[in-house]
Amino acid sequence: MGVSLEMIDVTKRIAGRALLDTASMRVAAGEISVIVGPSGCGKSTTLRLFNRLYEADSGTILVSGKSITEIDPIELRRTVGFIPQIPAMFEGTVGDNLRFGRNLLTGMPGQPSNPDTEKETLMLAGLSPDFLDRTASKLSVGEQQRVAIARALMLYPEILLMDEPTSALDPHSVGKVERAVSGINRTVGTTFVVVTHDPDQAMRLGQRIFWLNGGSLREIDKNEVEDLMKGKNGCE
């Protein structure tokens, strides 16, 4: 299986602290990778480096083998979708949100949005097609999280970055979002990089788990996650 996303010797300092210190990681195409680590260690920062919302101080980040500095930022953000922790809903219906998301990044000839695509995309994200006409801002946070997934999918991303996708949700909604992620990964083959605080979620979702702490990023075994997280209230 190919490498979808690769970070090689990346350093990123913020306010004098190296959140990443010559860190490297490889995300295989078609897998769900999870980044876990204590609060404030740089998990969100790491995700933002992948689609150039932040720039690395040094080192290289490759998407499908190509340096992200050589990819047009719009093209990059179409290939590498990003779903923030609490995604904002645009005004209007869920359908408006799906169309607006993809129109934001314009220039998609040959891929017109049609109602069938919108319905299929919603179902992939675990929502019934009836949601298309619902007012997005009135949905529950769990439903909004799944609309955000559908909105991101409308751009046919190869990789989806998700920052703590379920930290604001009740356990029932957590299951729905996790099932949507696994289902999309299985049926469409989208590569996922999911950031979480929750060791159980890391074990449920992650085909590969990375531990971020004190500037270092390393792949760990599933059975290490709980022990590493125990008693960790902050960063080293």
Ligand SMILES: Nc1ncnc2c1ncn2[C@@H]1O[C@H](COP(=O)(O)OP(=O)(O)OP(=O)(O)O)[C@@H](O)[C@H]1O
């Ligand atoms: N734009 C910024 N300006 C100033 N400080 C920043 C900025 N972005 C991140 N930081 C700081 O960098 C550190 C790491 O932040 P980051 O959000 O990446 O951590 P995190 O691991 O995602 O934490 P959490 O688990 O709490 O979400 C924090 O101390 C944060 O305050």
Ligand SMILES: [Mg+2]
């Ligand atoms: Mg964060």
